[in-house]
Amino acid sequence: MNKCLNGLVVVDMTRVLAGPLAGQMLGDMGAEVIKIERPVNGDDSRMFGPPFLKDENGQDTSQSPMYLSANRNKKSITLDFSVPAGKELLLKIIAQADVLIENYKVDDLQRYGLDYASLRTSFPRLIYCSITGYGQTGPYRKRPGYDSVFQAESGIMSVTGHPDGQAGGGPMKVGPSIADIITGLYASNAITAALYRRDQNQGSGEYIDISLLESMVCGLGHFATQYLVTGTAPKRMGSQGNGGVPAQVFDCTDGAVMMTAGNQGQYISFCKAIHREDLISNEKFTTNTLRVKNRVELSTILSLELQSWKSQDLIEALHRFNVPAGRINSLPEVFLDPHIQQRQIVQEVQHPAYGAIKLVKNPINFTQSQAEPDRAPPMLGEHTEEILKRFLNIDASQMQELRANQII
Template identity: 45%
Template sequence: MTTPQAPLAGIRVLDLSRILAAPMASQMLGDLGADVIKVERPGTGDDSRSYGPPFLQDGDGSPSQEAGFYLSCNRNKRSITIDHSTADGAQLVRELAESSDVLIENFRAGVLEKYGLDFDTLHASNPRLVYCSVTGYGQDGPYSRRPGYDGVFQAMSGMMSVSGLPEGVPGAGPMKVGVSMIDILTGLYASNAILAALRYRDTVGGTGQHIDMSLLDCGVASLSHFVQNYLISGVAAPRRGNGGFGGIPSQTFRCADGEEFFLVASTPKQWAGVTKVIARPDLADDERFATVSARIAHRDLVLKTLAEIFVTQSADHWVSMLEAEDVPVSPVNDMNGVFANPQVDHRGLRMTVEHPVAGTVDLLRNPIRMSATPIEEYRTPPTLGQHTREVLEQVLGKTPDEIEHLEQIGAV
């Protein structure tokens, strides 16, 4: 059986980015088959390589220089070290850009112009180049030259204002989402934008373009219906902790063993299942409980009634009973629980690949599943400069003597 060609086979991506948002975008393109060349600083590389512990252990069990943070967003790439602040290094980047389809960078607005690596300069020599800039605030505006990180944008975008426990309960107040959510969402927005720009270039326009991605923009956009509800009502959404804003109940409940589970019962059938499990058939007909609208209107009463019942038994007891009634429910898993889940195991979300330092390393599988062009190749995140000579020889046609000279002058 012939192995199908990857969707982005033949597309070359020049990745000048580091940390998380932009590397997530380039990793997505690499997973889909693009040749991603990751350009890193000689000696230190991507800042995220040092974002540990934990660090990957080598074959002897000693910590390596590869942090788990770095491993999370750099698979399916080749690493080349170039000092773009030198004239020779900047020239190498320009040469790589001339034979690339996509360039991704996340320097502050205006920084790369100093080295002749800005969109206008590179577009002039390669009009087909899709150039994606990922910055905190975008390429223009009063904040465009400011630095920023995910937590800053969770605060500024309003995400923190709708996360956390509601007023009036212990521990109330705005709360950051645990993961770097805006970074991750920006990476997904950016990869979508790049694919759209490639489609336009190849079927409509014939040229590349500049994509201006802002973490602040993506953070505000990610609030979705919270923003839309505000725009039509003028009322900001309150924090509801682990409760939802749709059908009621949509909430975590603490149980006798101290564990919690999340329950959603928004349809009549689901609510009937809940009333059966808790042995309260009267709540199926009680006008304060019987419909979604009624339960929303009497939210506090509904949640108080359920909380007093669910605290009498263990989480496992309630989850198994609710599952038997086809009610959407889950224990609140930690990472051990996630990877012990039989569905997660069946879907193969944890996978093992070969690694030049550790021997093997477990990675998280891309969740995209396509029938005709499945994602089958998972190359380990590269060590620093692992492919420098390979790329210089194969892509730029440099001779061994030329490469040695570049190394001697510190360009690579």
């Protein structure tokens, strides 16, 4: 297949989610990603369930949705690099790689001589990416952590959820593991930038230090800038937007609709769409600045006005006036949506043990290349023999000996 990173070799020594997502992105783009896993158990996320992928008899397998979401377009080998023979094999693979990604605890790989400082002399062109909770420096560098902790410490939870005093008010975690997802995207972006620098400019490798906490602070986006510029922290606003007003969920007779009037023209169009032209000239709402100041009053008026509408009627009326609006879809509704279906964001791949499985494809659509899930997430150690034969010329008898010694 014609992919941007064809020919690139990546050693993926990561587990759980942030690191595997970074490796998956590179694999989607065409890199050959070799996932290094512990013998017997492999990546911790394989068993993060229930639920699990079902086999043809409806029984649970050892494939969790979290693992399946972050490991397509990879090859898995089992390798115990804590023993000298296993480390030697790994080093021979690294010698032929362009990129190494790891998410072990700070200084953990130093015990095996697999940290960047130990490898950079032997492999000067290697791009080495370390993903940790808090980074390689700072007072928290040794702390463990997971997504929800970073959502809390970064401030994301402080600006997510309903305001205090409202039903269900208080800080709230974003549903998906957003810290891992954002960090994985930053990491893959950094790796491709380092590859460009190496191959187009100076020809040397690079060490990348990226943390989940910093990625989440950056994920605050304009909320962080608002605080830094004004000294005032944004407040939790539930489903209300933080730019143009109105921007919120409105309850209708048969469901809820999310809409946003992002500028003055859209506000005027919104008022016309719901037959409330009087709100255009109301002195409390004539500009967005005034609407922000009088947000509660305007929201009350509009909520009463729209509670008698049917949701589809409201959406169609707003769309006729080019006002952004949409249903609050459940996941079944998302994947039944005709637009989502036409964009083919769900694709089937053949799993080596369980037949066709559905995955969400990479959302990037090239015109001269591809970024699709053409390889299912691998079974534990599925490609061990293939990789060791092709990269290291290991024959069948050597393979048998390695297995007997539990090195692979």
